Amino acid sequence: MLDTARHTPDDTAESDINQRIADRVRALRAARSYTLDALAARCGVSRSMISMIERGAASPTAVVLDKLAAGLGVSLASLFGGEQEGAPAQPLARRGQQLKWRDPESGYTRRNLSPPGWPSPFQLVEVDFPAGARVAYETGGRDSTMHQQVWVMSGRIDIVIGDALHALQQGDCLAMRLDRPLIFSNPASKAARYILAIGDAPAT
Incomplete structure (x- = not known):
């Protein structure tokens, strides 16, 4: 019997959002040459929490993400990424x-x-x-x-x-x-x- 269950784009987006946040925070930290300790000192989020976020092992709150964004010098919205690695950015988001x-x-x-x-x-x-x-x-x-x-x-x-x-x-x-x-x-x-x-x- 065929499985006719379908997953919507929203389901997919919500299921991998923590990993997207993890990849984005790790990439931004690396681009700025911040150690975990340095970023923790800048944003007031503990080193262990940042490490867990970068591994996709934590579901950070909006307040924690805002502190990270401030420490990295970006907007909160930019932490969610969304672009596909290696693919050119497109001007339209359905x-x-x-x-x-x-x-x-x-x-x-x-x-x-x-x-x-x-x-x-x-x-x-x-x-x-x-x-x-x-x-x-x-x-x-x-x-x-x-x-x-x-x-x-x-x-x-x-x-x-x-x-x-x-x-x-x-x-x-x-x-x-x-x-x-x-x-x-x-x-x-x-x-x-x-x-x-x-x-x-x-x-x-």
């Missing part, structure tokens, strides 16, 4: 090809919308944020200035930048620099969805 990842701590999911590896000054990410979820990013200082805009597609998101609270409703768009502690939370009883635009070019 919906089924876009990598999706779920934060094991808060339950929020993020989907990398931008074509992986394509040279561009910004990246787009789609986020589904559950009701009651909260994520606190502690990193403030980065080697390069990074900018982010949040556009709420549905629901409500509260964002605290430093000491400033911004309560965002559907259709609202907030621009920010990633130079202070940042907290995302959903105080509503329904899930929220928003788009992140991330870039490292200085604002004019």
